Amino acid sequence: MITFGSILSSSWPKIFQIISVIVLFFGFYGIAFAAGARIKGKKQNSLAIGLFLVPALILVMTGLGIPAIQTFIESFKNADSSKWVGLANYTNAVKDPDIRLAFINTISWVVISPVIVTTLGITLATMLNKMKREAFAKSLIFMPMAISFVGGSLIWNLMYAYQEPNRPQTGLVGQIMVWLGFELKHLLLWSPWNNLFLMVVYIWGFTGFGMVILSAAIKGIPTEIEEAAQLDGATGFRLFRTITVPMVRTTIIVVLTTAMVGTLKLFDVIHTMTGGNFKTDVLSNRMFDENFVYLNYGRGSALAVLIFLGVIPITYYNIRSLRLERKH
C-alpha cells in the first residue's frame, strides 16, 4: 500500500526543483529589471538585447541550430561516426526494403491524412456555422486535441482489440464487423489496411484543430459577399464551392500544411500501437529505432535529414507568404 506520505517524501526533491526554477527565473530577471531601469542612454539598448534576446537565441541555437547542422554532417558518416562514407547512408536507405516501406508508408500518411483532416474540418466548420448547440458539438470533436497521442493510441487499441472469432469481441470495431457480417480481422495486423487504422487515430486527434481554425475563417467571411451570391441563386453546395472554399483558401492551406508537417514527424502513434511492426513503419519511427535501438547514427541521421527535406518546401512556402504579408 502506498500512502500520500511516502509519495510526498520521494517527490519532495522534484517539487523543490520546480520551485527553485521559478524562484531563480523571477529572481534573476527581477534583479535585472530593477538594475536595468536605472540605466539611461545608448547603453540600455545593448543591455536589453543581451538580457531579452540573447538567452533565447543561445537556447535555440544550442537546441536546434547547431544540432541540425551536426546531424547533417553525421548523415555522411558510418554507424558510429568514425568514418566518412559519402552518400552511402542515403543509397543504402533507399535499397533497404524495410526503409523503403517506411518511405511509402510515410508518403501515404502525408497524402491521405491531411486531406481527410482538412475535408472533414471544413465540412464540419461549414455545417456547424450558426447551428444550434454549435459550441457543444465543437467541444466534443475538439476534445481529442487535449489528449496525448499516446493516450489516443491506447484508446484506439481498445477500439481495435481482437478476440478469437468464437469468443465475444472486446473491441467495438471488431464487434461492429461481426454485427455487419464481415469477416473478423485482427485489425492492427491486417496489412496494408492497418496503416489506415493508425491514420484514424491521427485524424481523430487532429480534425478538431482544422475545424476550429476553419470555423474562425468562415465566420470572418463578410456577410455581404454571401448575400450577393445568394441573390445570384447560389445555395447549398454551390454556395460552399463558389464562396466558402475560395474565401478561406489561405486557411485551408494552413491546415493542410500543418497536418502535413505533423504527419511527416508523427511518431507517437506508430511507436505506441505497433512499434513499426506489421508493415506499418514510418520514417520518423524508423529514425528513432536506427539511432536509439540499432545505434546506427549515420543512417538515423540520414533519415532525419530526409524528414527535413520533406518539410523544406512547406517552410519555404510559409516564409514567402510571411514576407509578403509583412510588406503590406
Place this chain on the structure above:
Amino acid sequence: MSNKGHASSRPFTSPIASMVVTVIAVLWTVPTFGLVVTSFRKKEDILSTGWWTAFKNPSFTFDNFRAILFESGGTVGEQGMIPFAINSLAITIPAVLLSVGLGLMAAYALAWIPFRFSDHIFYGLFALQGVPLQLSLLPLLTFFATGVQLFGHTIFPQLHIVGTLAAVWLPHTMFGLPLVIYLLHNFVAALPREVMEAARVDGANHFEVFRRIVLPLSVPAIASIAIFQFLWIWNDLLVALVFAGGTDDVAPLTLHLSNLGGSLGSHWENVAPAALFSIIIPLIVFFSLQRYFVRGLLAGSVK
C-alpha cells in the same frame, strides 16, 4: 438540400447537416467513452465481454484505480502512477515558464528594439520553427553529456544533467522557443505604437516599457500560448523517450503509459485507468481554459 423559393441562408444548414454533425460528434466521443467505461469494470468482465455490454448488468468498481495509484509493487511500478504525474508536472512547469518567459522578452526585443540583423534573426527563428526536432535529438543528447566546442572554444558547457528532469525540460524549452517567439511577436508587434512612444518620451527605458506596458497588455496572449505549450509538453512522447533516458525516475506519464501499453498489452484493467489518469489533467486544463486555447491556436494560423 436547397428548396427553391426560400434559399437557405447558409450552405449545408439542413436536417441532413445536423445529422452528419451529430453522427461525427458521437463517433469522436465513443472511443474515449469506451476507455472511461473500461477503466471502471472488473478485470474478468473486461476480458470476457465488450465494454458496451457493461450497462446490461452493471457492476462497476474503483479497484482498478486503487491498484494503479496506491498498490505498491503492482504492475504499474513500485510507487504507482502518481510519481509519474509529478514528473510530468516537474517537466512541464519549468519548460512552459522558461519558453514563454524568455520568448516574450525575445519577442519584445525583435519587435521594438531597433538593431542590425533584427529582421534576419526573426526570419531565422521562423525557419527554425520548421526544423523537425528529430534532427536535433541525438546531437543535443551528446551536448548535454560533453558540451559544445567550436574551434577549441567551449560555447556551451558540459551539463551534468543527463538522467535528471532538467535534461527533459531544457530540450522542451529549446524546441518550443521558436514558435512561442513567433506567436508572441505577432501580438507584441501589434501593440499601439503611440502608447509605447509616449512611455519612451516620458523617459521609460526598455526595461520599464516591458514591465509596465508590454507585460500587462500581453496577459491574454501569454495565457493562450502557455496553455498551448502546457498541453504540447505534457502530451509529448518523443522528447521524453530520448532525454528521460529510460529511467523511471524522471519518466513523465506519457512515457510510462507507452511502456505499459506495450508490456502489459491486454491488461486493460491497468492500462485503461492509467490512460484515463494521464489525460485527466490536460482535459481539465482544456475544458476550463478552452477559449484561451482556441485563441492561441488562431493566433498562429489565421491572420
